[in-house]
Amino acid sequence: MSDIAADDVREQHPCGALRGHLRVPGDKSVSHRSLIFGGQGRGTTRVRGLLRSGDVHATWGAMEALGVSIEDHGDEVLVHGVPALEEPSNVVDCGNSGTSIRLLAGVLARIDGHGVLTGDGSLRRRPMARVAEPLRRMGARIEGRAGGRLAPLAIRGGGLHPVDHDLTVASAQVKSCLLLAGLACGTRVREPRQSRDHSERFFAAMGRPLTVHDDRWLEVVPGPLEPIDVEVPADVSSAAFLLVAASLVPGSEVELPRVGLNATRTGIIDALRAMGADIEVVDEDRSGVEPMATLVVRHAPLHGIRIDGDLALRSLDELPVLAVAAAFAEGETVIADAAELRVKESDRIARVAAGLRCLGVDVEERPDGMCIQGGGCSGAEPAVVDASGDHRIAMAFTVAGLVAPAGVRVRAASAVESSWPSFYTDLSSLLPGRAS
Numbered sequence: 001m002s003d004i005a006a007d008d009v010r011e012q013h014p015c016g017a018l019r020g021h022l023r024v025p026g027d028k029s030v031s032h033r034s035l036i037f038g039g040q041g042r043g044t045t046r047v048r049g050l051l052r053s054g055d056v057h058a059t060w061g062a063m064e065a066l067g068v069s070i071e072d073h074g075d076e077v078l079v080h081g082v083p084a085l086e087e088p089s090n091v092v093d094c095g096n097s098g099t100s101i102r103l104l105a106g107v108l109a110r111i112d113g114h115g116v117l118t119g120d121g122s123l124r125r126r127p128m129a130r131v132a133e134p135l136r137r138m139g140a141r142i143e144g145r146a147g148g149r150l151a152p153l154a155i156r157g158g159g160l161h162p163v164d165h166d167l168t169v170a171s172a173q174v175k176s177c178l179l180l181a182g183l184a185c186g187t188r189v190r191e192p193r194q195s196r197d198h199s200e201r202f203f204a205a206m207g208r209p210l211t212v213h214d215d216r217w218l219e220v221v222p223g224p225l226e227p228i229d230v231e232v233p234a235d236v237s238s239a240a241f242l243l244v245a246a247s248l249v250p251g252s253e254v255e256l257p258r259v260g261l262n263a264t265r266t267g268i269i270d271a272l273r274a275m276g277a278d279i280e281v282v283d284e285d286r287s288g289v290e291p292m293a294t295l296v297v298r299h300a301p302l303h304g305i306r307i308d309g310d311l312a313l314r315s316l317d318e319l320p321v322l323a324v325a326a327a328f329a330e331g332e333t334v335i336a337d338a339a340e341l342r343v344k345e346s347d348r349i350a351r352v353a354a355g356l357r358c359l360g361v362d363v364e365e366r367p368d369g370m371c372i373q374g375g376g377c378s379g380a381e382p383a384v385v386d387a388s389g390d391h392r393i394a395m396a397f398t399v400a401g402l403v404a405p406a407g408v409r410v411r412a413a414s415a416v417e418s419s420w421p422s423f424y425t426d427l428s429s430l431l432p433g434r435a436s
Contacts, residue, residue, distance in 0.1 A: 382409045
């Protein structure tokens with residue numbers, strides 16, 4: 001780990017209650033889809049509140065490589081749709097973004113041409129067979145490393161035909177990839193459990209609603225997408241770090257406006273409330289593509305629970321910071337049915353368990369989750385946790401540093417730039433001694 005720059009370390013110590021009002025960045029999933037769906041509409045889609053992060057900029061650049069013109073007006077982004085996207089003239093770099101590469105694989109499969117999708121070292125280790133194999137069944141020709149299972153992916157698109165895809169794992173990325181490809185020919189997709197439904201909402205808002213069959217099949221039919229106006233809500237996955245921090249630090253009260261309240265994403269709120277958190281939902285607004293509301297969170301003592309099944313699926317991205325909450329709660333918390341965490345930006349089960357052990361927390365790592373014995377942590381020196389390029393690990397253990405008596409030193413702290421570049425500054429604004 002000696003290659004980590006000395007200035008890429010964040011040391012966080014307890015420093016008092018979090019108090020104030022903060023608009024967290026725009027929802028990453030909705031931001032990606034605003035660019036991808038808007039870029040295929042027959043007109044201009046107006047987007048307010050787009051997340052400005054490394055992952056979203058990767059999608060922005062990819063859509064421009066496909067011939068989409070995107071105007072940046074600060075608070076508003078104009079996406080000038082191109083229903084007949086172009087063959088990219090160069091390799092398309094998706095950076096660290098799994099959403100970008102998987103959704104764009106479905107888009108490229110529709111284009112009568114050739115394209116190559118790649119990414120950074122982490123992305124090139126993530127599984128791509130889950131999108132490549134069903135796209136091949138639809139008629140796309142796809143090659144990649146390790147027998148087509150890893151990026152870079154070389155895609156020869158066009159000439160697709162409809163196929164029924166009965167997925168073995170619930171995945172919004174895979175589902176969205178196949179539905180986007182299905183805009184060319186029609187197709188049906190079924191998941192074992194419902195994953196986040198942002199893509200379904202975009203299809204409906206843009207005049208191409210999916211048919212939902214009684215046996216849980218989603219069907220898309222060929223046709224154009226109409227331009228829309230989108231307000232990107234504040235990201236509940238980002239809000240999660242402040243919901244946990246304010247819950248754990250005595251005296252805290254934080255207000256987070258315009259947070260996305262999509263029911264497929266609110267597992268973090270349900271899990272924290274089940275642990276005893278004091279989270280109030282006010283000023284709900286369901287007028288746009290996505291529902292949103294203001295969240296007010298106050299300190300409250302937490303206790304351990306079991307997080308599995310649907311609750312684990314609806315809080316999958318938030319499980320690292322929920323594990324931190326569990327470490328400082330009373331009693332035992334069990335996280336199960338979350339094996340998908342092992343194939344994210346890092347093996348998040350292994351990384352979280354290692355980080356908690358550095359804090360002196362008793363944690364048992366399991367194939368699909370972990371068992372955490374709460375009650376706080378020990379240690380007279382700051383725990384040293386390596387984020388290993390994973391933004392959610394970096395932010396989760398920064399939150400741990402707010403309550404661990406000796407603090408936490410997070411290595412590779414700049415990983416936060418992929419989803420919340422101003423995280424450390426924004427967190428500091430809620431702490432004592434902030435500028436008025």
